[in-house]
Amino acid sequence: MIKTLLFSTFISLVLSACSLEPVQPWDRDLLAQQKMQLVADPLEIYLDEHTYFSKEASSGGQGVGGGGCGCN
Amino acid sequence: MQLKKKRQGPRNIRHQLAAATCGLLAGSSHASSLIASGDNWKIDSALLIYAEKDRVSLAEGVLSISKEIDDDEFINARIVTDVLTGSSPNGAVPSSTAQTFTNPSGNSTYTEAANSTPLNHTFKDLRNALNVEWDTPLSRSLRGTLGGNISREYDYLSTGISASLAQDINQRHTTLTVGLSVNKDTWDPVGGVPVGFAVMPTYPAKKALDGANADKTVKEILLGVTQIINRQTLMQINYSRGQGSGYLTDPYKILSVLENDGSGNLRSTNPYIYENRPDQRTYQSLYWKGVHQFPNENVLNLSYRYFWDDWGIQSHTVDLRYRFDFDGGHYLQPHLRYYQQGSADFYRQTLTDSEETTLSYASADYRLGEFVTQTIGLKYGFAFKNGAEINFRAEMITQKGKDRRADAVGLLQNQQLFPDNEAYLLQGGLSLDSDMLIKYIMRFFK
Numbered sequence A: 001m002i003k004t005l006l007f008s009t010f011i012s013l014v015l016s017a018c019s020l021e022p023v024q025p026w027d028r029d030l031l032a033q034q035k036m037q038l039v040a041d042p043l044e045i046y047l048d049e050h051t052y053f054s055k056e057a058s059s060g061g062q063g064v065g066g067g068g069c070g071c072n
Numbered sequence B: 001m002q003l004k005k006k007r008q009g010p011r012n013i014r015h016q017l018a019a020a021t022c023g024l025l026a027g028s029s030h031a032s033s034l035i036a037s038g039d040n041w042k043i044d045s046a047l048l049i050y051a052e053k054d055r056v057s058l059a060e061g062v063l064s065i066s067k068e069i070d071d072d073e074f075i076n077a078r079i080v081t082d083v084l085t086g087s088s089p090n091g092a093v094p095s096s097t098a099q100t101f102t103n104p105s106g107n108s109t110y111t112e113a114a115n116s117t118p119l120n121h122t123f124k125d126l127r128n129a130l131n132v133e134w135d136t137p138l139s140r141s142l143r144g145t146l147g148g149n150i151s152r153e154y155d156y157l158s159t160g161i162s163a164s165l166a167q168d169i170n171q172r173h174t175t176l177t178v179g180l181s182v183n184k185d186t187w188d189p190v191g192g193v194p195v196g197f198a199v200m201p202t203y204p205a206k207k208a209l210d211g212a213n214a215d216k217t218v219k220e221i222l223l224g225v226t227q228i229i230n231r232q233t234l235m236q237i238n239y240s241r242g243q244g245s246g247y248l249t250d251p252y253k254i255l256s257v258l259e260n261d262g263s264g265n266l267r268s269t270n271p272y273i274y275e276n277r278p279d280q281r282t283y284q285s286l287y288w289k290g291v292h293q294f295p296n297e298n299v300l301n302l303s304y305r306y307f308w309d310d311w312g313i314q315s316h317t318v319d320l321r322y323r324f325d326f327d328g329g330h331y332l333q334p335h336l337r338y339y340q341q342g343s344a345d346f347y348r349q350t351l352t353d354s355e356e357t358t359l360s361y362a363s364a365d366y367r368l369g370e371f372v373t374q375t376i377g378l379k380y381g382f383a384f385k386n387g388a389e390i391n392f393r394a395e396m397i398t399q400k401g402k403d404r405r406a407d408a409v410g411l412l413q414n415q416q417l418f419p420d421n422e423a424y425l426l427q428g429g430l431s432l433d434s435d436m437l438i439k440y441i442m443r444f445f446k
Helices: A002-017 A041-053 B010-022 B410-412 B434-446
Strands: B042-052 B055-069 B073-089 B098-101 B109-110 B118-136 B144-154 B154-169 B174-187 B214-230 B233-246 B254-258 B270-275 B280-293 B299-309 B315-324 B332-340 B350-352 B370-384 B389-401 B421-433
Touching: A041 B042, A041 B055, A041 B370, A041 B389, B010 B154, B042 B434, B109 B118, B144 B174, B233 B350, B332 B389
Parallel strands: B254 B350
Antiparallel strands: B042 B055, B042 B421, B055 B073, B073 B118, B098 B109, B118 B144, B144 B154, B154 B174, B174 B214, B214 B233, B233 B280, B254 B270, B280 B299, B299 B315, B315 B332, B332 B370, B370 B389, B389 B421
């Protein structure tokens, strides 16, 4: 629980440190670039998630779905 | 990457704007990268080679095809095939003498040399998986995604469905996301499902079985907020909660059982038993990601995840990718990942004689132990003028764990109980659209 609170505080600080600036649609050219997407290379992220799912006890966080496996 | 678009004009501007906002969907959605339109399909492919030192090797091919089937409405199919071979730790601890184990089939044995981590050398697997997603606008500010997946190994079947909604608010500066998924999996292990804590019999005796197969269900929910911070920055925060129920044990993992005298010697009869885990698990995570483009056009992609569950596991994951763009379409992207995990409450590296009669659960699976994973890698990519892209990456992954002192008694103090691991990953990728592919094929056969 303490770590959860610490994490929440960290996120709040990050968000408050970034002043939100309105970005008009015609100013979203950078945000539209593929390299600026949250998942810029879906296959790379898929392969990473599959690898670490097989080797660690934690998984997920970025999205839902995708399926499981009996990986070793 | 940007692919050549067949249509020019207002619709493409709308795609760019849609990409900027729809890209704010939770990570499972591929909407942000789907820019194929008209009769064109977008094709992404990758081949991964993953090799652990003295253990498992894997080759995995992925093909993803996407198409805009109506205005701003997309379908995506991802096909995966992987082949795995090699050895995996079976859960037993090293010993100063050679150890002989019965194969999961019960039809033969394998022997591990003295002072070596016992590995099951019989792993061979072929997995085929299909994932299909349909992503569609439901109103001017609401998108919906439906997905289905099936994955088949010779001893494991996984089927699942997922759905998510993404609502843009605040003049499309903010996207609220909710996602749900349900997975139904079935183990069909070689030799059947062993009874938890049952003895691994000495060949040719047969292990006690709890049936030929076993099911588990995993349900997940995700709540997310994505925010445009400024023209160069966006952030995402997700909360996920999942619940697994059913057979959550690994049917191939065992535990070493020691004598009670503190010597560290295996007990004289039936020194190995099958692990046994709870049949319920609830896990949660908080996930933050930020993407920022610097004035020199380099892009930082940084994420942090805090994960915890009711098995007592907690973990912290930091993932950093930094993309350097160069003239002519070249880029380099270093990748660093740090993962630190605490152990499950029932993680044990050894048990002592008769302890299995008093414990409810125990597992020596190293993946439930206390360890750190570190990854360092580099990716090189090149974007052609027509929008196609090739990329390559190489990474090294090291996994180092802690021995559980209470389990390392007597002779075992001279052994390394946690099986540290080192792995290498090589990946090549190619992205193009169907028009380009047809042209290349025609040119090849001319």
